Amino acid sequence: MRVFTASLATETNTFAPLFVDRSAFEGGFYCPPGTHPDTPTLCSAPTVAARRRAGSEGYALFEGTATWAEPAGLVSQEGYESLRDEILDQLKAALPVDIVLLGLHGSMVARGYDDCEGDLIARVRALAGPDCVIGVELDMHCHLTAEMVGGADIIVAFKEFPHTDFLARAEDLLELCLKTARKQVKPVSAVFDCRGLAAFMTSREPGRSFVDRLLAMEGQDGILSISVAHGFQAADVADVGTKVLVITDGDAAKAAALAKQLGLEILRWGQGASPKHYKPEEGIAAAVDLAQPGKPVVLADRWDNPGGGVAGDSSVMVEALLRHPEIPAAIGALWDPVAVSLCRAAGVGAEIPLRFIGKAAPSSGRPIDAVVTVTGATADLLIPFEQSWVSLGPAAAIRIGQLDIVLASTRAQTFSPPVFTDLGIDLGAKKVVVVKSSNHFHAAFAPIAAQVLYLDSGGPYPPDSSKIPYTKVKRPFSPLDPNPWL
Numbered sequence: 001m002r003v004f005t006a007s008l009a010t011e012t013n014t015f016a017p018l019f020v021d022r023s024a025f026e027g028g029f030y031c032p033p034g035t036h037p038d039t040p041t042l043c044s045a046p047t048v049a050a051r052r053r054a055g056s057e058g059y060a061l062f063e064g065t066a067t068w069a070e071p072a073g074l075v076s077q078e079g080y081e082s083l084r085d086e087i088l089d090q091l092k093a094a095l096p097v098d099i100v101l102l103g104l105h106g107s108m109v110a111r112g113y114d115d116c117e118g119d120l121i122a123r124v125r126a127l128a129g130p131d132c133v134i135g136v137e138l139d140m141h142c143h144l145t146a147e148m149v150g151g152a153d154i155i156v157a158f159k160e161f162p163h164t165d166f167l168a169r170a171e172d173l174l175e176l177c178l179k180t181a182r183k184q185v186k187p188v189s190a191v192f193d194c195r196g197l198a199a200f201m202t203s204r205e206p207g208r209s210f211v212d213r214l215l216a217m218e219g220q221d222g223i224l225s226i227s228v229a230h231g232f233q234a235a236d237v238a239d240v241g242t243k244v245l246v247i248t249d250g251d252a253a254k255a256a257a258l259a260k261q262l263g264l265e266i267l268r269w270g271q272g273a274s275p276k277h278y279k280p281e282e283g284i285a286a287a288v289d290l291a292q293p294g295k296p297v298v299l300a301d302r303w304d305n306p307g308g309g310v311a312g313d314s315s316v317m318v319e320a321l322l323r324h325p326e327i328p329a330a331i332g333a334l335w336d337p338v339a340v341s342l343c344r345a346a347g348v349g350a351e352i353p354l355r356f357i358g359k360a361a362p363s364s365g366r367p368i369d370a371v372v373t374v375t376g377a378t379a380d381l382l383i384p385f386e387q388s389w390v391s392l393g394p395a396a397a398i399r400i401g402q403l404d405i406v407l408a409s410t411r412a413q414t415f416s417p418p419v420f421t422d423l424g425i426d427l428g429a430k431k432v433v434v435v436k437s438s439n440h441f442h443a444a445f446a447p448i449a450a451q452v453l454y455l456d457s458g459g460p461y462p463p464d465s466s467k468i469p470y471t472k473v474k475r476p477f478s479p480l481d482p483n484p485w486l
């Protein structure tokens with residue numbers, strides 16, 4: 001048996017004025033054939049899963065390029081096409097193959113391509129032929145188009161948000177592809193389109209119990225796989241929205257019925273699946289009340305999360321914390337490569353006048369001018385996220401009064417406490433810790449937090465889907481229209 005694997009992924013916020021070209025992939029995560037590390041990353045997990053079983057399953061593995069760019073705005077046409085064609089050329093050289101495993105995101109948009117993944121899968125099919133088993137792993141924040149589902153044999157999306165299961169889902173995908181290639185199962189997919197946005201977290205109820213139930217259903221009664229595509233709302237594409245994908249062993253009617261049942265269940269939660277969102281002042285006040293000795297309250301600045309494609313240099317929460325010099329607090333990581341280079345050159349211990357953050361986009365707020373003390377610096381802030389390592393590049397910590405601020409050179413969300421602690425910041429001495437992340441921070445920060453609260457600091461990510469200027473979405477679509485299923 002011959003297996004080919006490759007990965008091409010980013011999440012495109014079509015409203016963000018941060019443009020992506022090939023160099024953003026090369027500077028993000030770019031592994032030509034054979035150079036992928038032993039540890040998996042989010043979307044390239046199929047490469048690692050396929051490597052680990054090649055020996056025991058006795059297949060020849062052909063690795064193509066695996067690459068990922070931090071979520072941002074539109075990808076250039078040349079950038080997408082050059083990476084796509086690089087992978088297709090590698091596939092051509094490996095043919096014939098029995099299985100193609102792709103690690104994609106599912107919400108990559110390039111100039112001229114609203115559905116990059118659908119385009120890539122169709123081209124893979126044209127090369128690999130109708131008998132090749134094409135398996136695709138997607139991030140749950142995908143658009144799950146008919147082109148993706150129709151072009152692939154098996155699609156498996158992450159189930160967990162935070163995404164703690166990217167390797168486990170890659171292993172599920174590989175297992176199903178092997179069984180399909182060996183004619184042990186005949187996968188049939190059905191999709192239920194919720195006709196709206198119904199995202200949820202699995203770090204809290206009702207999402208937690210729901211996903212536990214999905215995991216228990218898989219492998220029973222001919223149900224091979226269940227994926228909930230939550231969708232990614234910051235994208236003006238026709239297929240934006242939440243969808244449920246069920247794959248059964250040859251039973252199309254059963255797949256369709258279960259997908260609909262599960263989709264309706266999610267829709268009926270409505271806003272009940274979302275946590276409360278605090279305005280900046282309200283969030284800081286609540287955090288001070290709830291903090292315990294040695295345990296801060298962690299506030300998630302959800303709408304300035306680089307993982308959602310925005311800059312991650314919004315000054316709103318820094319300004320709010322500076323209004324409360326009596327509160328020991330920390331915030332990070334904020335993107336400002338220029339300020340980082342100035343701080344590192346000045347050196348740890350230096351007191352310098354600094355203009356920082358609030359610069360990358362019109363939606364970033366105002367830059368902040370202050371005299372700061374440089375308290376920490378590193379050539380590479382490397383932090384863990386589940387089984388993977390994420391680099392925030394050169395970074396610095398600065399202090400104003402009792403406020404510690406982490407500045408980083410690479411846009412990446414605040415996955416885990418080493419963003420602060422590796423730069424010498426003692427989180428146990430703080431009452432308030434603000435993280436630039438939507439929910440991926442949760443698994444690593446919850447154990448050190450008295451409580452986790454979510455902020456609505458006003459953007460720049462568009463938090464309210466009823467106010468997003470969509471022009472392409474298929475109607476009806478809630479909340480723009482009443483939901484047709486409710």
Ligand SMILES: [Zn+2]
Binds near residue numbers: 139140141163
């Ligand atoms: Zn995601």
